[in-house]
Amino acid sequence: MSQLALPFEISRRLTFDTLVLHQGIATTISAIRNVYGNGARPFPSLFLYGAPGTGKTHIITAVTRLLEGRSIQGHSGVEVITPEGSPPRAPALKDLALKTDEDLTPMCCVAVDDIHLIQDEDQADLWNLSNRMTRIGAPLLMAARLSGEEAFPENPHLRSRINSGLVFALDPPQDQDRLLILDKMARDRSIRIPHEVSNYLVTRKGRNIKELARALEVLDMASLELKRRITVPLIKMLEADGKI
Secondary structure, three states, X not given: OOOXXXXXXXXXOOOOOOOOOOOOOHHHHHHHHHHHOOOXXXXXXXXXEXXXXXXXXXXXXXXXXXXXXXXXXXXXXXXXXXXXXXXXXXXXXXXXXXXXXXXXOOEEEEEEOOHHHOOHHHHXXXXXXXXXXXXXXXXXXXXXXXXXXXXXXXXXXXXXXXXXXXXXXXXXXXXXXXXXXXXXXXXXXXXXXXXXXXXXXXXXXXXXXXXXXXHHHHHHHHHHHHOOOOOHHHHHHHHHOOOX
């Protein structure tokens, strides 16, 4: 079998239109769209937490695009930050926290993903940035695997800031929901997958939506390169080669 060039970054447009609603997030999405899709500044901060695959990254990215698209009163700047490295660092937090209010005012929002990874040295910058965003009336959008209490047990000031805005716990989708999500991800990419492939991926390859998205991307590339339909035997061949 020939070598596949597999992307590690699955590029896709994360919007509310590509989000499949299910019982674990439907009420949260309704509230979020009502708050950020209407009115004008000041907007509250947003904190989402839940297990991997619950849609946190998708939702906060969708909010940034909603606000950016509206360009309320000329505020269209967006910054998306994810801690990286070992130990994880987020130097962009300090850069933003040091800006003047005048420099920050054009920002429609700032999104910080995986804040549970933020180390002690960056927590003060997150706290300062939260205060600054509140002052200019633009939302700080945050996502984490843990609640504020679990992520920052020794930092009551940061917990207080995180919990001062909208806070939602996200529940993971059930298998039937995952089938619907996988089907929509495939249709959004113009990929045709039979029902038995969807069942195999959902029940055998992982319950994390990000893992399912990557598996779908790998299958699509393999199908194009090998000129084969996406089938369970193709999945098993890729499994044997350690590709999926």
